[in-house]
Amino acid sequence: MFNIIVVADDHDDLIGDNCKLSYSYLSNELAVASFNLRLLTGEDCKPANVQEAIASFKNEKFILIAYSHGQAHALVSTYAQDGYVTLETAPHFKSSLVYTNSCLTGLQLMQALVQQECSGYVGYTGRVRVPDRKEDELIFIACENKGLINFLTTDDTLTESIEVMRTFYKEQVKKFSSKKRYFLAGRLQRNLSYLVHYDQNSIKRGDFIVDFNSTV
Amino acid sequence: MSTVRSPYIVLIDDDSRSPQNEALVDFLTSAYGNDRVHLFDEPDDGIKFIKNHLSERIIVLLDIMFNGKAEGFNVFKQITNESNLVCVIIMTGILEYVDQKELKELINGNAWYLVTRDESAREILKIVKRADEHLAMRVDGAIEQWVLRQNPEDLQKKFIKSRNGKSYTLLDILRAIRTGDDPIGQEMVNDILQLAITMISEDESLIND
Numbered sequence: 001m002f003n004i005i006v007v008a009d010d011h012d013d014l015i016g017d018n019c020k021l022s023y024s025y026l027s028n029e030l031a032v033a034s035f036n037l038r039l040l041t042g043e044d045c046k047p048a049n050v051q052e053a054i055a056s057f058k059n060e061k062f063i064l065i066a067y068s069h070g071q072a073h074a075l076v077s078t079y080a081q082d083g084y085v086t087l088e089t090a091p092h093f094k095s096s097l098v099y100t101n102s103c104l105t106g107l108q109l110m111q112a113l114v115q116q117e118c119s120g121y122v123g124y125t126g127r128v129r130v131p132d133r134k135e136d137e138l139i140f141i142a143c144e145n146k147g148l149i150n151f152l153t154t155d156d157t158l159t160e161s162i163e164v165m166r167t168f169y170k171e172q173v174k175k176f177s178s179k180k181r182y183f184l185a186g187r188l189q190r191n192l193s194y195l196v197h198y199d200q201n202s203i204k205r206g207d208f209i210v211d212f213n214s215t216v
Numbered sequence: 217m218s219t220v221r222s223p224y225i226v227l228i229d230d231d232s233r234s235p236q237n238e239a240l241v242d243f244l245t246s247a248y249g250n251d252r253v254h255l256f257d258e259p260d261d262g263i264k265f266i267k268n269h270l271s272e273r274i275i276v277l278l279d280i281m282f283n284g285k286a287e288g289f290n291v292f293k294q295i296t297n298e299s300n301l302v303c304v305i306i307m308t309g310i311l312e313y314v315d316q317k318e319l320k321e322l323i324n325g326n327a328w329y330l331v332t333r334d335e336s337a338r339e340i341l342k343i344v345k346r347a348d349e350h351l352a353m354r355v356d357g358a359i360e361q362w363v364l365r366q367n368p369e370d371l372q373k374k375f376i377k378s379r380n381g382k383s384y385t386l387l388d389i390l391r392a393i394r395t396g397d398d399p400i401g402q403e404m405v406n407d408i409l410q411l412a413i414t415m416i417s418e419d420e421s422l423i424n425d
Contacts, residue, residue, distance in 0.1 A: 068379070101379065129376050129377065130376065132373070132374040132377055132383070173411075177411065177415060182408060186404070186407030186410065187404075187407055190403070190406075
């Protein structure tokens with residue numbers, strides 16, 4: 001079983017629906033019921049709740065999945081404008097994997113997490129933009145989640161999973177282009193160009209499996 | 217297949233029908249047609265015409281001196297405030313008499329060409345043709361054309377949103393492309409160029425099999 005925190009800022013005026021769709025996509029693709037899952041939405045997207053969720057894992061490894069706004073130095077939400085994961089709280093993420101589709105956190109937050117010996121990080125160094133039309137939005141969301149889903153459902157390392165993700169992105173860019181939808185193709189390609197990851201030691205999903213019989 | 221229309225050629229000069237301009241206007245109308253060449257003695261009328269035709273490619277020939285005053289600098293600013301996609305060719309008398317500060321503003325404000333009034337009509341036509349080629353190759357101009365082809369209702373709808381807090385309609389994008397007041401315009405231009413580069417670099421068509 002995996003310890004997983006999902007932060008989905010579904011109350012955000014602009015991207016709330018997108019955050020909701022992202023989580024809904026993830027739960028359709030993965031058997032989330034089998035996870036030790038702490039889902040934080042709406043008013044719960046606050047640093048105290050993230051800290052409380054981490055504490056509940058009792059020093060076991062965990063994965064934080066973040067669907068929200070992002071700044072260079074922090075993951076932010078409607079109810080945590082200063083951030084629910086910040087440079088200051090980075091030490092709590094030692095040995096964890098942080099996976100986000102938020103803007104910009106690949107610039108500073110990633111470095112802080114790496115310095116604090118997190119096991120892995122996946123995110124973006126630029127402004128991640130998504131189309132407003134739902135069916136197009138879902139393709140962008142599928143790209144953004146591909147690496148995580150591959151990581152949790154195969155024995156690929158995080159780096160190998162991100163390669164699968166990059167290939168998937170490129171396939172979708174080609175599909176949009178072949179339909180002469182060049183703006184979306186160009187935008188998706190730009191999002192891909194912002195994608196960065198850190199893989200401390202060729203981590204695999206097995207590194208995050210927690211034996212609850214031994215911890216309870 | 218759609219045909220590409222000629223650009224509008226807009227001459228703004230307080231004496232646009234002067235003998236000095238006669239040969240130039242003849243050359244321009246021969247090259248682009250009577251309906252595409254428009255002359256304005258009053259700067260405000262010229263600016264109004266440009267505002268009403270921003271959906272098309274426009275090349276402006278703008279005189280600097282109006283009734284003894286260097287009003288052309290102000291006209292230039294008003295045009296570029298509306299859109300950077302309008303190609304402005306500045307026509308002036310003796311270059312040494314042009315105020316250096318205002319000359320700097322013209323260059324920094326992306327005036328496309330500076331031509332002295334004693335240049336022949338044939339030479340000015342060549343410059344206009346180069347401006348036409350320049351406009352035809354601009355990606356931002358092509359994006360502008362694409363946006364303007366969309367259904368007017370769709371222009372008002374959200375088109376793209378960002379996970380750090382901003383959404384854009386196609387009209388917002390159009391404004392950003394024309395004025396450069398938001399990076400989204402330049403981003404979209406760069407996206408299309410990058411996509412074209414990727415597609416060309418991955419092109420597997422063979423010249424000889």
